[in-house]
Amino acid sequence: MQIVRAQVLGMCMGVRRAEEKAKKAAQRAMKSGKPVFTYGPLIHNPQAVRALEDLGVKVLDPEAFERGELDEKANNSIVVIRAHGAPPEALERLGSLDVEIVDATCPRVLKSQKKAASLIEKGYSLAIAGDRSHGEVTGILGYAPGAKVVQNAEEAAVLAKEWERRAVALIAQTTIKKSEYDAIAAQFKAHCPSFLAFDTLCPATAERQKALKQMAEKVEALLVVGGKNSANTQRLFMAAKETGKPAWHIETAAELPKEIFQYTSVGLTAGASTPDSMVDDVESTLIKGEHHGHAS
Numbered sequence: 001m002q003i004v005r006a007q008v009l010g011m012c013m014g015v016r017r018a019e020e021k022a023k024k025a026a027q028r029a030m031k032s033g034k035p036v037f038t039y040g041p042l043i044h045n046p047q048a049v050r051a052l053e054d055l056g057v058k059v060l061d062p063e064a065f066e067r068g069e070l071d072e073k074a075n076n077s078i079v080v081i082r083a084h085g086a087p088p089e090a091l092e093r094l095g096s097l098d099v100e101i102v103d104a105t106c107p108r109v110l111k112s113q114k115k116a117a118s119l120i121e122k123g124y125s126l127a128i129a130g131d132r133s134h135g136e137v138t139g140i141l142g143y144a145p146g147a148k149v150v151q152n153a154e155e156a157a158v159l160a161k162e163w164e165r166r167a168v169a170l171i172a173q174t175t176i177k178k179s180e181y182d183a184i185a186a187q188f189k190a191h192c193p194s195f196l197a198f199d200t201l202c203p204a205t206a207e208r209q210k211a212l213k214q215m216a217e218k219v220e221a222l223l224v225v226g227g228k229n230s231a232n233t234q235r236l237f238m239a240a241k242e243t244g245k246p247a248w249h250i251e252t253a254a255e256l257p258k259e260i261f262q263y264t265s266v267g268l269t270a271g272a273s274t275p276d277s278m279v280d281d282v283e284s285t286l287i288k289g290e291h292h293g294h295a296s
């Protein structure tokens, strides 16, 4: 079996950086004995979260913490802020406790937070295109009091009409689809004469989709590796199905479907939160499986 890896696949810069920071914090904590938490799950990948747990890194529930329920638990610990970032109130609250903060907010998300804050300061009515419950969006909202989240073009149309006499600005959650962002921006353009759009989308998602399409031309079937709860992996899987080739979304090598061994060439890709080890594992299982006669 020929296995082709997509030219761009797996963990993005921001998540890789956050994972490294968490691992380093865990090593330091071994000496000091302090507990280490990540502020919400660091990665949308259950295996990677478990691997961090094995190093002693636990998850602090952001909602419970923001309700003030976890001060005692967090006290005298190390808290790693994930790539999505966190609202300033949460950082202040952590700062007021005896907590060492390791800020692993992705530089691209930091840029969005700053942009949002400066637009509000300049007096713009700010809309954020994205998922209301996503950690990155709740983080940005903390820096932009009064900003409103729009999840789709319908919501954008309603808000655009309400804001038609205002100076309006739009930014986006880094990981939403370009087409969704464009549809939302179009609504504001149509209704608000004073409108500024800032495309804060991260290229990581588009790069993985493009590499997937290029790879799909060279293979008979496709495998997408990543957490079932990872939005960008789910989107990558959708793009894989759209190529018309048979495609599977698996979390681990154990989920490899038997049918995959009937193909002579298989393409491999992975979402932006999938650790390299998961992809390597799938690849080596494919090679081993073939040698163990699955192909017959």
Ligand code: SF4
Residues within 6 Å of the ligand: 012, 013, 014, 015, 083, 084, 106, 107, 108, 109, 174, 175, 202, 203, 204, 205, 272
């Ligand atoms: S997807 Fe982009 S913005 Fe989000 S963490 Fe990764 S590199 Fe940063």
